[in-house]
Amino acid sequence: MKTRIDQILAKEKLNRLDIITLLSVKDTQESEKIFKKAYEIKKEYIGNKVYLRGLIEYTNKCEKNCLYCGIRAANKSVDRYVMDEKTVLDGARYAIENDYGSVVIQSGEICNDSYTDKIAELIYKIKQMGGQGLGITLSLGEQKPEVYQKWKDAGANRYLLRIESSNEELYYKIHPQNDKHNYQKRLEALQSLKDLGYQTGTGVMIGLPFQTIEDLANDLIFMKKFDIDMVGMGPYLEHDQTPLSKYDHLLLPQSQRFHLSLLMIAILRIMMKDINIAASTALQAIATNGREHGLMAGANIIMPNVSDLNYKPKYQLYNNKPGITENSDSFIENLKNKLNILGEEIGWGVAGNSRHFQSRQK
Ligand code: 5AD
Numbered sequence: 001m002k003t004r005i006d007q008i009l010a011k012e013k014l015n016r017l018d019i020i021t022l023l024s025v026k027d028t029q030e031s032e033k034i035f036k037k038a039y040e041i042k043k044e045y046i047g048n049k050v051y052l053r054g055l056i057e058y059t060n061k062c063e064k065n066c067l068y069c070g071i072r073a074a075n076k077s078v079d080r081y082v083m084d085e086k087t088v089l090d091g092a093r094y095a096i097e098n099d100y101g102s103v104v105i106q107s108g109e110i111c112n113d114s115y116t117d118k119i120a121e122l123i124y125k126i127k128q129m130g131g132q133g134l135g136i137t138l139s140l141g142e143q144k145p146e147v148y149q150k151w152k153d154a155g156a157n158r159y160l161l162r163i164e165s166s167n168e169e170l171y172y173k174i175h176p177q178n179d180k181h182n183y184q185k186r187l188e189a190l191q192s193l194k195d196l197g198y199q200t201g202t203g204v205m206i207g208l209p210f211q212t213i214e215d216l217a218n219d220l221i222f223m224k225k226f227d228i229d230m231v232g233m234g235p236y237l238e239h240d241q242t243p244l245s246k247y248d249h250l251l252l253p254q255s256q257r258f259h260l261s262l263l264m265i266a267i268l269r270i271m272m273k274d275i276n277i278a279a280s281t282a283l284q285a286i287a288t289n290g291r292e293h294g295l296m297a298g299a300n301i302i303m304p305n306v307s308d309l310n311y312k313p314k315y316q317l318y319n320n321k322p323g324i325t326e327n328s329d330s331f332i333e334n335l336k337n338k339l340n341i342l343g344e345e346i347g348w349g350v351a352g353n354s355r356h357f358q359s360r361q362k
């Protein structure tokens, strides 16, 4: 007999109630059906390939004070660093020489000219090293359109700016209420990235205090409506030195946040068949093989950290960030073996652009 879940999964288009019903699934057999459907769609539209992005965490300095984040400006116990140019280029070179096809530069949000110029210079040098085919993704927060343009001119082609939550009320519960943390401005920044021709990515945290299943359904609808090209989303994780930690008692157990995150990935894949979806590091923080579970639920991107090992422990957005002692070579060896078992392989040497973006351009 067909269950309610079977009926929803057979539909051409999901409505809000369908999404809520899918997100509410607890039964393992039923959720496996959702993951399986999403994985089949991923295979059909993207193939059995997983694309890599070599992640460089350029600096853990940040001008903002998001209430959930371990490296927020007000956290005085963070040992702040800025990588020198050689360290950044070494990381990029490692990714290029090992055929990753793409790099990501991520940092806290800093808006002064000397910083934004330095980033432009780094992008330019990395692009020169990697050639036209290299994908360069930025994850450097909200900036003025002129800055986004400058970075695009230097050679960046993708940008990841998470909306964190599409519910404006919830947004202000997890951010301070001031000009630096303004929901409308964030939306505008996301829109300007799209207007400037970036492959545009966003994402949310899953299992935040005060967040409901309806909020999460609306997040997915937001992504679909915004016609986003790429998504990076994962479970919200506790960090002791943050203001939001006073609500830790309201959180779902980590195992449920993990399960919800996989459902979010799978449902998004069903809704947006040809976008790039990352299996986030935060998944790995909760479960061994968390990332692989993400892939089996429809994700197709993995972002191995290629930063110098010394910096990894200083970029702690949440407690127990995984992989801070693992070097990149052994990470990839491990990943290859695991993918092999799953029937997936790494898309070596190609940028792995968002198919969705490519068809949007046509
Ligand atoms: N748990 C999970 N994700 C977090 N981020 C920041 N702090 C946390 C946390 N405590 C995510 C945000 C941000 C990205 C860089 O990291 O979504 O956009």
Ligand code: SF4
Pocket: 062, 063, 064, 065, 066, 069, 070, 071, 072, 073, 107, 108, 109, 141
């Ligand atoms: Fe800064 Fe990003 Fe952390 Fe917010 S989430 S405090 S912008 S690093």
